[in-house]
Amino acid sequence: MASRFLLLYASQTGQAEAIAKEEIFEQAESHGLSPAIHCLSQTDKKFDVDKEKVVVFVASTTGDGDPPDTAQKFWRRLKKKTLSRDHLKHLKYSVLGLGDSNYTNFCNFSKNLNRRLLELGATPFYPVDYADDAIGLERVVEPWIDGLWNAVRKVLGLQPEGGAVQKDSTSAKPPPAKKAPTAKSKASTTIAAPEKGKTPRSSNSKDPQSVIAQLNPAARSKTSKQNGTTVGNKERSSSTSSSSPQQREKQKRGSAATLATNSSPLANRKDEKDERRVVAKAMTTQKEKEEEKDLTEVENVRRLMESLCCSDTGMSRQTLNLPPLPNEPLEIRFLPGNSSVKLSHFREASWYPSSATSVFMAKITSAKVLSRHDAVKKALEFELDLSESDHVQYEPGDAFSIICQNSDREVNWLIERLDLTDVAHKEAKINVKASAATRDLSHLPETWTPYGWLKYCCDIRGVPKKMFLRKLAESTSNAKEKRRILELCSRQGANDYSSLIRESSVNVLDILEAFPSCMPSLQTLLNGLLRLQPRSYSVSSSRLVNESSVRFVFNVVKLPQKMNFPSRRGVCTGWLNSITESFQIPFGESSDVKPDVDVKIPIFFRVNNRFKLPEAVKTPIIMVGPGTGVAPFIGFLEHRKQQRLAAKMTGMRLRFGEMLLFFGCRHKERDFLYRKDLEGFLSDRILSQLCVCFSRDEGQKEGAPKYVQHYMKQKGKEIADLIVNGDASIFVCGDARNMAKEVMATFSDILQEHSGKSADEASTLLKSMRDEKRYCEDVWT
Structure with a gap:
């Protein structure tokens, strides 16, 4: 087939897979192309790169610059020293690398892959590029994909779209993001601006950057300097001088306390009464700081909600360039009766690319608080019993992963919000459409309940991709709300998406709270949400001390409030803290008595991460x-x-x-x-x-x-x-x-x-x- 090319992805957490399948594979048909798509783990089973002519790679990097676990086999074969310099001279290729510049070896696997392909004689037909998750993958991914189609058509000998002459792309960067659509297609959907009189509310909208400045301390400091305000000294510019009744009352109390302290004749005496006064004042000050923090958090929520829901005046009048409406590869059919599927069945069937052992249940034998009650972060040390697994041979520096679960409060809120209460615990079956894209849905048990899928399988805290927002817009009945969601996933709304969703870590729960008429079906949710990833922790013990146990330490993560949800804990750390609160050993106390409880968590040990003691003990x-x-x-x-x-x-x-x-x-x-x-x-x-x-x-x-x-x-x-x-x-x-x-x-x-x-x-x-x-x-x- 003249329009065929091979699309390969290497994914650790699902990012590269989602981009390859939902943003390249699903758009390809509308551009007259027919890619075959496979995970790199399928080398020799589904594809042989030695026999291909045109290949597009989408690859992430994991660990200390390593290939994803799914790419290890492919990479070992490609690195063979016996391969000649012209082994792949027939191959035309391009690479889209995904990484995070916060890590030293940014996009290291993608760079090594590109380097090795060149060494083997392959030729890039389209510039290799690297997307940075630290600033937003979409900033590189979207324009790179925009320029990919004509580059593929050219290398396959097809006419460029629109009949335009395609320039040589081997020396040029991908074209910048298009500001306006050129044609209507599945890959470039447009939506006109609302009619006059139907423009979304915008008079009170806030600058997205000002919202981020409130949520991000570093950004807040920078913004304050630019605006001539001093946040640390609580000075306000004229634009933020208004305050709520609660704030004014708190300010009055603070002023009265200051006046009383400054006018007291005992202010300079160093006696017991003065010490008590100092302590009382410190406690009052701390309480006021906490109250102020709470008020600030409420204000942050209000501003974020307002900016998320309201269009910018200019954008509300534009015709939007939208991502394609994604397919839904799975359908759900409810079965009679309640579910007979047990949680243990799901865990036993789970497979994770990074696992070096099977999943097994480890009993928590100790939970010790390592930080004082007034520390900024609560640190906990857990000890786990490994006796139920006979094959664990860990070393210091190794890590293991915990298969965590979403909080009951959030899952129940989601079920109630989407009117699924009556069927939450009814058995249902997933059917994957034969004609759908080959997205990996193996993390979803074929038969379970809505509650089970949402609690144990799906990342309901994950930041929604633009493709998912596009689908959520179709489930929104209010015209203004639908328009705003479409803006957030459009090319014109890229800055709003970056600042209000990605940088603010707004998730699907927040979107549903902000847009009340958005009522996606269960299958839309399961299609759009990524897998709930296990959380990894380094061991803080040696097997030479106790072969049947392992220790690790973590901070209980507290996240800032968003929307009308109270402050959240980390998905895994909050769960671990809640299931052990009844038997945690307080800070400063020691206990050799094991708790009389039977709390177990599912874990697996990870592939060796190379963080190891040197073999030679003489090494400093x-x-x-x-x-x-x-x-x-x-x-x-x-x-x-x-x-x-x-x-x-x-x-x-x-x-x-x-x-x-x-x-x-x-x-x-x-x-x-x-x-x-x-x-x-x-x-x-x-x-x-x-x-x-x-x-x-x-x-x-x-x-x-x-x-x-x-x-x-x-x-x-x-x-x-x-x-x-x-x-x-x-x-x-x-x-x-x-x-x-x-x-x-x-x-x-x-x-x-x-x-x-x-x-x-x-x-x-x-x-x-x-x-x-x-x-x-x-x-x-």
């Missing part, structure tokens, strides 16, 4: 792990302690390398995680140096380091010597968005200052260390 180790990033290093230290004990008992004379740990938290007395353990490792000389800094403690000595990178610079000479002369290994665990990048830059600065290397030489050395697995990261956003 530099560990950087602020906050919960310290978790894997507790496992490292436990393991090294057991190795030392074993060597001593057997009379072996081994030289153990130095172990330096850089740890940081906000307050020494509130959230210094594993303090006693770390001080014990230090006194036992397992840990050579413990470098701890506190970013929020008052009264610290002038010049005391606030963050781990500051402490690293103080130890710069020693660090440089360990790296250059001691062949040290570096391990970094924690936040990818800021910390990991700054730590990498700090290592570069240290090498330049203390080893005489240029910036390029330092960068080259760190890159080679990464390639040799001597610079390892376990980071997340």
Whole structure:
């Protein structure tokens, strides 16, 4: 077939698959093209790239710049050293890479794939490009797909659409997003502006950036400086001077309290009464801060709701360029009686690309609070019993995943909102249409209940893609609401989508709250929602201490309020916190008594993530792990302690390398995680140096380091010597968005200052260390 080409995707969480299937495959027919689409995992079963002429790859990157698990087999074959330089000289290709620039190896697999294809003689027929999830995949994906169609038609020898002469695309970037549609088609649907008198309400709409400034502290600071306001001192510009009755009352109370304090004749006395007054005032101040935070949160919700629901005056008059209306590959048929499907059946049948073991149930044998009640974040340490799995052989640095579930409150709200209460627990069967796109729906059991699918299978907190919004608009009866949803998924509404939905993490629950007449069917929801992904955690223990258990630590994530929903907890961390509240060991207390409860969670261990202790115990180790990033290093230290004990008992004379740990938290007395353990490792000389800094403690000595990178610079000479002369290994665990990048830059600065290397030489050395697995990261956003 002259219009055929091969469309391949490599996906870890479903992003690449959704783009390949819903935004390329489904649009192709309207452009006169007939792609065959497959996952890279199907190599040799469904396709052979050696026999193809034109291939389009859509590929994501996972881990430390690794291929997705589904691409491992394909990648191993493509990397064979026996392949000649002209092995793929017949192949014309292009690659759309998906990644996140918060991680060091941005789009690393896509870049390596492109490089290897070139090495094997393949020729790009359309520019390779890389989409960044940190700023919005759609900014690259949409214009790249716009330019793809004529490029494919040209390489297949077909006439360009519209008969225009197609320029050579091998040296040009994909065309920019079209500002206006050129033709009506499934791939480029247009909708005219409302008739006069039917324009959506817009007089009170807010600038989307101002809403983001309220929701994002960093953006708020930047916006405040630009507007000449000082948020920290609570100064307001004239445009924000109005306040609610609650705010005015709070301000009156604050003014009265200030006046009373300043006019008191006892203000300067250092006696017991004064101390009590200071404590009382501090408590009042803290309460007022909390009240102010609550009021600010309510105001944020109001502004976000208003901006989300209201059109910009200019946009409300435009003809919209819309994504195609997606197909619905599945249908639902209700069966008589209630469901006989058990949750255990779903778990046993679940398969995850990253799993190294089968899913099994692990009993929670301990839940210990590691942070004080007034810490900013609540940290919990769990211990799990692994005795029900006979094949777990984990090492320090390994990670495992928890198969979590959505909250009952949100699932029940969704069921009630969509009028599914009467059928929520009725057995239903999914039928996948034979003619539909080959989207992977294996995460949905063929027979279950609406409640089961929504609670355990679907990510109801996920940010909806534009294609899903397009479908939701078709389920909206109010004309103004439908128009606004169409604007948000249109090319003209790209900025609103980015700021009001993607950056604000607005999900389908928020959309349904904001647009009351939007009433999608159950099958529309199941078609549009992605799989609820398992959550991964690094182990904070060594199997040498206890073979049948594993420990891990996490912060209970608290998310800002959106719409009229109260503040939410993280999907997994909130669930883990709620199921253990009755037997959590309070901060500062210890207990060897196991709780008399039988709470189990489904887990599986992940494929080796290369975050491993060096085999040679003489290798010096530099560990950087602020906050919960310290978790894997507790496992490292436990393991090294057991190795030392074993060597001593057997009379072996081994030289153990130095172990330096850089740890940081906000307050020494509130959230210094594993303090006693770390001080014990230090006194036992397992840990050579413990470098701890506190970013929020008052009264610290002038010049005391606030963050781990500051402490690293103080130890710069020693660090440089360990790296250059001691062949040290570096391990970094924690936040990818800021910390990991700054730590990498700090290592570069240290090498330049203390080893005489240029910036390029330092960068080259760190890159080679990464390639040799001597610079390892376990980071997340």
